[in-house]
Amino acid sequence: MESLTVAVEGRVGKEMLDKFELMLDGWTHGSEHYLAVFGCYETSAGHRYPLLSLAPIVVDASGRFDADNPYGCFGGIPTVGFGKDLSNCLFLVGDNCAVNMRLARLMGVPLVGCASHLLNLAVRTLLDPHEKELEQVQSLIKRLRALTLATKLRLKTPLRPKLRQQTQWGSTYAILARYFELREFISADDEELAYLLPSPAANRKSKALLVMGQLCAHNFGLHVSARVRGSVVCLNLD
Template sequence: MGEVFGLIFDGWPHASLHYVVIFAVYELEDKRSQALLGVSPLDEGSQDVDAHIRLMSNVLSVYNETMEIVCFLVADNCTTNKSIALKLGVPLVGCASHRFNLAANKFYAEFEPILEDVNSLMSQLRQPNNHAELTKHTELRPVKCNVTCWSSTLAMVECYLRIRAEIKKVEAVEELVSTGSRHRKLVALGEHLKKPNSISKRLQREGIDLAQVRVLFDSVKVEYPVMSDYLKAGAKIVNSPVFEAAVVKKIDGQVLAIAEKKAQRQFETS
């Protein structure tokens, strides 16, 4: 894996355990490479900083490697991950998709009441009797919003707009269908969400780098200023702003400031 490398990790709950997946990212023959190192539950169910570091160390030991050669981390922008990076003394590159998700949530906060109504309607339509009635008029199934995936909001709104006429034929929920200005607001929201949704998909493409992320974020800020607090360079959510700025400049071939040179010095190999 080379003299130095980074770790990408993420976690999720299953049953009573919290699992973590760990990848190594490194340079091989002048190209970015990534390898799955392991998937494991945290010991004794603990999710604190030390438990994560122990897991990383144990996984690396399988490959006869130690934490000393880990030079950066990539993970969600949560407090625990920031504390892990601080304790290890390495920069944390926050997940761009997670950051964008938080920004998007801020964008449609003003639409929250009407979105909650639509989500409630979709829940009602999934009830056996209502769903049976709906299927008499359309093959499309009602889509609920997933709070952990903001793009599902667009899917829900688009679904609602497509089957709105059919929903009106379900007597039990007919009165829950938006009309007038509320309906027009949903139509406008559906259009507004299309660009952020396309950006979200691009952020998940294989091979995207921090410089490309910066271009995407800057383009969104212009059209959706309310998202700037999360997307601007040096935003509060960014754990290692100088390091990220250095990486972007390095990719773009720009001259680094003194602090930026220092931030990326650990990547220099003999």
């Protein structure tokens, strides 16, 4: 495995340009924060985004997590294994959070806001008015995943409950879609579930949110399809 790592790093290092960009993505699990660092550069074959590092970041003695920690964590990544100098990084791509902003200042490079993060913020604003109904559905779905209730449900349908993940806004619509698919198999007479079942009014609001999400996804798909068709036409004209 170590030999394979060295071989892959060597190949990426040869392909990677002397001038490059870095893209950051973070994930927190419990008390640990993980930082993924991707290299960004262009070759004759197209854009490349190899994963350079994925490692946990340990907070300092005071329990603080700030930009100096990730800076020290990935500062040597381009040099060690890839043969590149961090000073040749042209800009960072990441969420517009305080840590990343300070990190960019420490490195003396611009911070390009992540489009995915901006989209998540927009979706978060859209979902906030429906948070009460979403929490009700989430509580019910969690209960349905308990061993006894999951066994009962399995006897009625092969469908499995889906949970909502805070970092994946698409899961909000997935949990609503699955909830409405499972409704006919959920008995209102079940004492373990009766107090968790959303009211008819809450169901109407959740249904409206689900339909709105499906329409947005459909319109987005048409927009992307049109962009792709436009690109193909341009290529053919050239």
